[in-house]
Amino acid sequence: MSATTAPYRSDLPAGRDSFAQLLHAEWTKFRTVRGWVITAVVSVIAIIVFAYLGTFRHESGVCTGPSPASCQAGHPHVPVGPGGEAVSDSYYFVHRTLAGDGSVTVRVSSLTGLRQTGNGNAVSTSDLVGAPGPVQPWAKAGLTLTAGSTLGSAYAAVMLTGAHGVRMQYDYTHDTAGPSVSIAGARWLRLTRSGDTVIGSASADGTHWTVVSSARLAGLPASVQAGLFVTSPQTAPSQQFLAGDRAGGQATAANARFDRLTLEGQWPAGRWRGQDVGANGQTSTLTSVGSHPSSGGFTVTGSGDIAPAVGLPAAFTDQPSLTGVFVALIVLIVLGTMFITAEYRRGLIHTTLAASPRRGRVLLAKALVIAAVTFLAGAAATAVAIPLGTRLLRSHGNYVYPTSALTELRVVFGTAALLALTAVLALALGAILRRSAAAVTAVIVLIVLPYMLVIVAAVPAGVAQWLMRLTPAAAFAVEQTLPQYHQVDYLYTPASGFYPLAPAVGFAVLLAYALIALGLAGHRLRTTDA
Amino acid sequence: MDATIEVNGLHKRFGQTVALDGLSFTVAPGSVTGFVGPNGAGKSTTMRAILGLDSVNEGSALIGGRPYASLRHPLRQVGSLLDAGALQPSRSARHHLLWLAHSQGLGSGRVDQVIEAAGLQAVARRKAGGFSLGMRQRLGLAAAMLGDPAVLILDEPFNGMDPEGIVWMRGFLRSLAAEGRAVLVSSHLMSELQDTAGHLVVIGRGRLVADTSVADLIDAASAGRVALRTHARSEAMTALANAGATVAATGPDALTVSGLASERIVEVLGQSGVPFAEVTVHRSTLEEAYMELTRDAVQFRAAEPGPEPGPGPGPEPGTRTAEAPR
Numbered sequence: 001m002s003a004t005t006a007p008y009r010s011d012l013p014a015g016r017d018s019f020a021q022l023l024h025a026e027w028t029k030f031r032t033v034r035g036w037v038i039t040a041v042v043s044v045i046a047i048i049v050f051a052y053l054g055t056f057r058h059e060s061g062v063c064t065g066p067s068p069a070s071c072q073a074g075h076p077h078v079p080v081g082p083g084g085e086a087v088s089d090s091y092y093f094v095h096r097t098l099a100g101d102g103s104v105t106v107r108v109s110s111l112t113g114l115r116q117t118g119n120g121n122a123v124s125t126s127d128l129v130g131a132p133g134p135v136q137p138w139a140k141a142g143l144t145l146t147a148g149s150t151l152g153s154a155y156a157a158v159m160l161t162g163a164h165g166v167r168m169q170y171d172y173t174h175d176t177a178g179p180s181v182s183i184a185g186a187r188w189l190r191l192t193r194s195g196d197t198v199i200g201s202a203s204a205d206g207t208h209w210t211v212v213s214s215a216r217l218a219g220l221p222a223s224v225q226a227g228l229f230v231t232s233p234q235t236a237p238s239q240q241f242l243a244g245d246r247a248g249g250q251a252t253a254a255n256a257r258f259d260r261l262t263l264e265g266q267w268p269a270g271r272w273r274g275q276d277v278g279a280n281g282q283t284s285t286l287t288s289v290g291s292h293p294s295s296g297g298f299t300v301t302g303s304g305d306i307a308p309a310v311g312l313p314a315a316f317t318d319q320p321s322l323t324g325v326f327v328a329l330i331v332l333i334v335l336g337t338m339f340i341t342a343e344y345r346r347g348l349i350h351t352t353l354a355a356s357p358r359r360g361r362v363l364l365a366k367a368l369v370i371a372a373v374t375f376l377a378g379a380a381a382t383a384v385a386i387p388l389g390t391r392l393l394r395s396h397g398n399y400v401y402p403t404s405a406l407t408e409l410r411v412v413f414g415t416a417a418l419l420a421l422t423a424v425l426a427l428a429l430g431a432i433l434r435r436s437a438a439a440v441t442a443v444i445v446l447i448v449l450p451y452m453l454v455i456v457a458a459v460p461a462g463v464a465q466w467l468m469r470l471t472p473a474a475a476f477a478v479e480q481t482l483p484q485y486h487q488v489d490y491l492y493t494p495a496s497g498f499y500p501l502a503p504a505v506g507f508a509v510l511l512a513y514a515l516i517a518l519g520l521a522g523h524r525l526r527t528t529d530a
Numbered sequence: 531m532d533a534t535i536e537v538n539g540l541h542k543r544f545g546q547t548v549a550l551d552g553l554s555f556t557v558a559p560g561s562v563t564g565f566v567g568p569n570g571a572g573k574s575t576t577m578r579a580i581l582g583l584d585s586v587n588e589g590s591a592l593i594g595g596r597p598y599a600s601l602r603h604p605l606r607q608v609g610s611l612l613d614a615g616a617l618q619p620s621r622s623a624r625h626h627l628l629w630l631a632h633s634q635g636l637g638s639g640r641v642d643q644v645i646e647a648a649g650l651q652a653v654a655r656r657k658a659g660g661f662s663l664g665m666r667q668r669l670g671l672a673a674a675m676l677g678d679p680a681v682l683i684l685d686e687p688f689n690g691m692d693p694e695g696i697v698w699m700r701g702f703l704r705s706l707a708a709e710g711r712a713v714l715v716s717s718h719l720m721s722e723l724q725d726t727a728g729h730l731v732v733i734g735r736g737r738l739v740a741d742t743s744v745a746d747l748i749d750a751a752s753a754g755r756v757a758l759r760t761h762a763r764s765e766a767m768t769a770l771a772n773a774g775a776t777v778a779a780t781g782p783d784a785l786t787v788s789g790l791a792s793e794r795i796v797e798v799l800g801q802s803g804v805p806f807a808e809v810t811v812h813r814s815t816l817e818e819a820y821m822e823l824t825r826d827a828v829q830f831r832a833a834e835p836g837p838e839p840g841p842g843p844g845p846e847p848g849t850r851t852a853e854a855p856r
Binding site for chain 2: 006007008009010011012015016017018021022024025026028029032033034035342343346347348350351352353354355356357358529530
C-alpha cells in the first residue's frame with residue numbers, strides 16, 4: 001500500500017458545531033426552491049383577496065319608517081360601553097335625580113313576559129296587553145343608577161330576572177348572582193350609592209338584607225339619575241341553516257309591578273319621570289312601552305337589554321376578513337408537507353442525513369424554518385386583511401364590533417401561529433408517511449374539514465362544539481373577537497364566531513397535535529433506515 | 531483524524547434476506563480502493579451502513595475509529611456520493627451545494643471552489659433537474675468535496691459518464707488519493723477501475739471475496755502463464771501437455787501455457803521440433819485477474835439451484851441472481 005503518503009489534512013478552517021448552521025441550511029433549502037417561495041406568497045395573496053371578497057358584498061341599510069325615503073344606508077347607532085365594547089342600552093326608565101349619597105328600595109311584586117304578536121317594529125299596547133308570553137330568562141326589572149344620559153353610560157343596577165334570580169350588574173359586562181330567592185314570592189331590592197361606590201342588596205321580606213355585590217364607578221358625577229327599570233331582550237336565535245344564516249331573534253317585552261318604593265338620602269324634590277331609553281335602538285325593541293303609576297309604585301313595561309351587544313343585525317367581527325385563512329391553510333399544508341416529502345421522493349433525505357447524522361435536530365430545524373416562514377406570511381397577510389376587511393365592511397354601511405388593540409394583535413398573531421403550527425403538523429405527518437398525497441390528505445381531514453363542516457353549519461351544533469374541542473381546528477378560537485357572555489342568550493356557535501374553547505386553550509389543542517406528530521416523526525426518523 | 535475506514539463483521543438483514551453477512555475490510559489512506567462485486571452483492575448497503583444511513587444488525591463501521599453518526603461536521607471528514615439523482619430538480623446546482631455548505635458551517639466561497647474543481651462553472655446556476663447523469667455525478671462529487679474530507683465514499687461514480695468524463699474522474703480520484711485521502715469507489719465494471727484503483731475489496735452476497743492490492747492480484751493471476759504464438763498449434767499443445775503444462779488455445783495460432791516457465795517451454799518446443807513465433811510472459815488485465823479470482827465463486831455466476839454451496843468463499847445458495855462480471 002502507499003505507506004509513503006501521509007494521511008490528508010484539510011486546511012479548511014475548523015468549524016464550530018451549532019444548531020444555527022442546521023437552521024441556516026434548511027432556510028437555504030427553502031429559499032432556493034422558487035416554487036416554495038411562490039407558494040408562501042400565494043398564501044398571503046389568498047388571505048388578502050378573500051378578505052376583499054368576503055367583505056365587499058356585505059351591504060345593509062336600515063329603514064325607520066314605512067316609506068322608502070326614510071331608509072338610510074348604514075347601520076343603526078351602536079353605543080359603546082365604558083369598557084369600549086359594543087353594548088345594548090335600551091330599557092324603560094322611571095327615574096329621579098340623586099344629588100349625592102342615598103338609596104332607593106322597592107319590591108318587585110310581579111314580572112311577566114309579553115310577546116310580540118305583530119310582524120313589524122311597531123306594536124301597539126293592546127298587542128302587548130293581549131299577548132302575555134313567557135318571561136324571557138334574562139328579562140330584567142329592578143333599580144338602576146346611571147352616570148349620564150348618553151347611551152352606553154356607566155351604570156350599576158340590581159334586578160330581578162326572568163329565570164336567573166336576583167343579579168347585580170354594572171357597566172354592561174359585569175354580572176353577579178344574588179342569593180337565590182323564590183321567583184314566586186315578593187322580592188325586595190335596594191341600591192345604595194356612597195360616593196363612587198354602589199351597593200346592590202336583596203331581601204325576601206324587606207327586613208333581612210343581603211348584599212349581592214358592589215360596584216365602584218370611577219368618576220361618577222355627584223348628580224345621577226336613579227330609579228326603576230324594566231327591559232326584556234329579544235329571543236335567542238334558535239335555528240341555523242347550512243349557509244350559516246341565522247334566524248333572527250324576536251323582540252319581547254316584560255311587564256313589572258313595583259311597590260313599596262322608598263327613598264333615602266339626597267333626593268331633591270321632584271317628580272318621577274318615565275323615559276324610553278334607547279328606543280330607536282339597535283335591537284328590535286318593542287315600541288309600546290311605558291309606566292303606569294300604581295298603588296305605592298309603578299307598573300312598568302320595557303323592552304331591550306342593558307348588556308353587551310351580541311348578534312346585532314348587519315354587524316360583523318373580523319371573521320369575514322379572515323375567510324381566506326382556510327385557503328392559505330390548504331396551501332401551507334401542501335408547502336409544509338413538501339418541505340420533507342420532496343426529499344424522500346428524490347432520495348435527497350440521504351444527503352441531508354449524511355450531512356447531519358443527528359436526525360432529531362434535522363427535523364427540528366425543518367420545523368422551525370417552515371414555522372417561521374408560515375408565521376411571517378400569516379402575520380403579514382392577516383395584518384393587511386383585517387384593516388382592509390373592516391374598512392370595506394364599514395364603507396358599505398355595516399357595523400363592525402369594536403375590538404381592543406390587544407385582541408386584534410391576538411387575532412393577527414394567533415392566526416399566523418395557527419398557520420405555522422398547521423404547517424409543522426403537515427411537516428411531521430410528511431415525515432411519518434413519507435408521501436405527499438397521504439400527508440396532505442391527513443392534515444386536511446384533521447383540520448380543514450372539521451372547520452369547513454362547522455363554519456357552514458353542515459353538522460349539528462353539538463357535533464360542531466366537539467369538533468372544535470377535539471380536532472386541531474380548535475385553534476380557530478384565536479379568531480374569536482367577541483367574548484361569550486353568559487348574561488346574554490345567544491346561539492353561541494362556531495358558525496357565528498363563538499368557539500367552545502378559549503383562544504389559548506384552542507391553540508393549545510393544535511400545539512399538542514403538532515408536538516405529538518413531531519415526536520412520532522422524530523422517533524420514526526431516528527429508528528428506521530433512511 | 532485518521533483517514534481510515536474500518537468495517538468489522540457487518541451483518542444486515544432486510545426481512546429474510548441477508549444483505550451483509552459478516553463483512554470486514556479496511557480502507558487505508560493514500561490509494562483508491564475499488565469496491566467491487568456484482569449488482570446486489572451489498573456494496574451500496576455497506577456504504578449506507580458506513581454513513582449511518584442504515585442500521586446494522588451486528589458489527590461496526592468506523593471512520594478514523596469513530597462511528598459516522600458521532601461526527602459533528604461529517605462532511606468535513608467524509609465526503610460521500612451515493613445517488614447522483616438525489617437532487618431537488620428545481621434547485622440550482624450552486625444552491626444545492628450552498629445549503630450543504632451551510633450545514634457544515636462553510637460559506638459560498640468554498641462552494642465556488644468545488645464548482646470549479648468539478649468543472650461545473652458553466653452550469654452552476656442552472657436547475658439541477660435538467661442535468662445529464664454525467665453532470666449530476668460531477669455535482670455529487672463537488673458535494674462530496676465540499677468539506678475537503680480526508681475520506682471519500684463514492685457509489686458508482688462512473689455511471690452515466692461519457693468517455694471523457696471517465697478519464698477525468700479517474701485522474702481526479704487518483705489525485706485525491708495521492709494527497710493522502712482514503713478513497714472508496716464502488717463499481718460493478720472492473721474496466722472502470724483499471725489504472726485507478728490501487729487496492730481492491732471484492733464482495734459477493736454480502737461476504738468478502740478478496741481484499742488485496744491490485745498489483746498483487748494481477749501478479750497472482752499472471753503468474754506462470756505464458757502466451758505462445760505458433761502455426762503448429764496442436765503439435766505444440768501435445769508436446770507441452772506431455773511436459774506437464776496446462777495448455778489452453780486462445781486463438782487460431784495462440785496458446786496460453788501455465789505450469790511451465792518460459793525457458794522450459796522454449797526448451798520443450800525446441801526438443802520436439804515444434805516451430806513457434808513468439809513466447810511472452812502473460813500480463814493479465816484487471817478484468818481477467820478479477821475473473822480468475824472469482825472463477826470458482828458460485829455467486830458470481832447465474833444462481834444455480836441446489837443446496838450445495840460452491841467452493842471458494844462460501845456463498846449461501848439464495849434466490850437472488852448475481853450478474854456475472856464481464
